[in-house]
Amino acid sequence: MKRFLLPAALLATLSWTVACSSNDASSSSTNTPTVMNPSSADAHTGHQHGAGKDHHVPAAGADQSGGHVYTCPMHPEVTSDQPGTCPKCGMTLKHTTGAGNAYLMDFSMTPAQPAAGRPVTLSFQPQATGTNHAAVPLATVHEQKVHLMILSHDLSEYYHLHPELKPSGRYELPFTFKTGGTYLLYQDYQPEGGGHQLGRQTLQVSGPTRPAVKYMKDQLRWEANSYAADLAFDKTVRAGQPLTVSVTVSRNGRPITDLDQYLGALGHMVILSEDGADYLHVHPEDQADKGPRIGFNTTFDKPGRYRIFLQFQHAGVVQTSDFTVNVTPAAA
Template identity: 35%
Template sequence: MNTGVKITAFAAAVAATFTAAYGVGAAADPIDQDPRPATHHAAHDGGTLAGHGHGDGHADTTPAGLQVSQAGYTLDLKTARLTAGEKGELRFALRDQQGRPVTSYRREHGKELHLILVSRDLLTYRHLHPTRAADGTWSTPVTLPNAGSYRVLADFTPAAEGATDITLGADLAVSGTYQASALPEAAATTTVDGYTVTLDGELAPGAAAEVTLSVSRNGRPVRDLQPYLGAYGHLVALRSGDLAYLHVHPNGEPGDGTTRPGPGISFTATAPSAGTYRLFLDFKHDGTVHTAAFTVQTGKPATPKTAGAHGDHQH
């Protein structure tokens, strides 16, 4: 049988992927040493993959992004399927407990909502900022290169009193010729668009750990990174298997008098469990946003080898 199979086999592959993802998620229980609900503001001091509060004093320890409904809000994905290689439109709404579309949000880093679109194999990644219509429907154009199962992650904070940051997730099918690909091996260095990014530090299960990502070009450190969404870098981590989601921001920000515009960007983060994670760093230089991707293992140092830019990343 050819490695590239048509949509009939693709459907079976998607079903198998869901089954595997469920098994990993069930086996990799979250480790939560701090029962307080995680928020974007808390993430400045160390983001975790733990879930969010319900507003009743009880925290949901489910890792972010694994549920379509949480804390009284639901992700209503109106686009069920796209076609690989073709421009399409992704549409969705966020609904409250009464089923009403949410139309009022708190801005986080200049945006009402951050949308992450990632393939189950963690090779295709999009960090998008869709447009909201007056009726609460969000939409954004998108072109995805490969067929397969994707995860749509909506990261937002409702304006309602007492609401905290929430990340909801739903599955999206992309039809076409499907070909399975392996996750790149763990590496301390990666390249993207002529830049070299080096990872120093490691994630630790259940404990806050600092990691620093340093940017260079042509062998020289980049010391003039530009702010992107109010920071010199944005980091998203996804757990392989179930795609549990972590979005943290750097330690420090432009204009605070101490944070330098490169070459290093430091983050403090907590992994919920041992396992394999894919890290995506967004940084801006010379007016363009670039995304560097790493595969890491919790509790293990990154392998000192250079890995080329794998997969497909776009803003």
């Protein structure tokens, strides 16, 4: 008999504590890079895809009974010990040999101390817990093995980058931090046969700092480079309720109807809570047209202020837009 194993407390957006490495010792000195300890990260994340469905990622190391586990590609919280189809969307369940593993992302830098205006090589290696240094093959998700997000602590700077796999087995990327201060790094990746994972580190970069940018009011319109993007929700933005998110893009005041595919989708959206603890990487609904509307579905787990970053590509150029949303408490 088929058993569909659902978490006991399945929320609209499933969350878990981020696995991260602690290669470099923490220090109170502003000249020493600090990497968050897994027990103190206290960050939560989800990975959501379109087709009108949320893509929830189960907790790393979640218990999976039986010798074989079959998971829905669109709804990883749906698992079975036998082949079959997903009761939510009808997709064929995929055999996931590594579903029971827990993973972490080993992180290092060269030089070990990042400084503003000076190139540094960021290096990452996914590892299965208990088998450190063993290679963990990664699946290609949206055309890349690792999606790296780098943000300044005030969430005013945002970079979506892709480290390259080197012969050493590590994924590396050269990067130059603009100013000194605190930066957040997130790595979105999926081991072959496993679920989506997220690594996170907090770095202290030496050098001159700049005043932090404060985001207070809702900012639902973005304009730059002759482009504009307008963000809208289908209902009042409250914590704990599913929301349809629409972004309408235009250029020189005219709706864009010929958006390019960017990393296999019309748009990529990353949502971060003000404190950086809650992270969502959201992909759009399936749609036959190429704009001007890009549709997403998401849920905010808790009230508070969030920053939203949307990337889309038009005429061969990627545009990065940003928004601010204040989420009210769930209705009584």
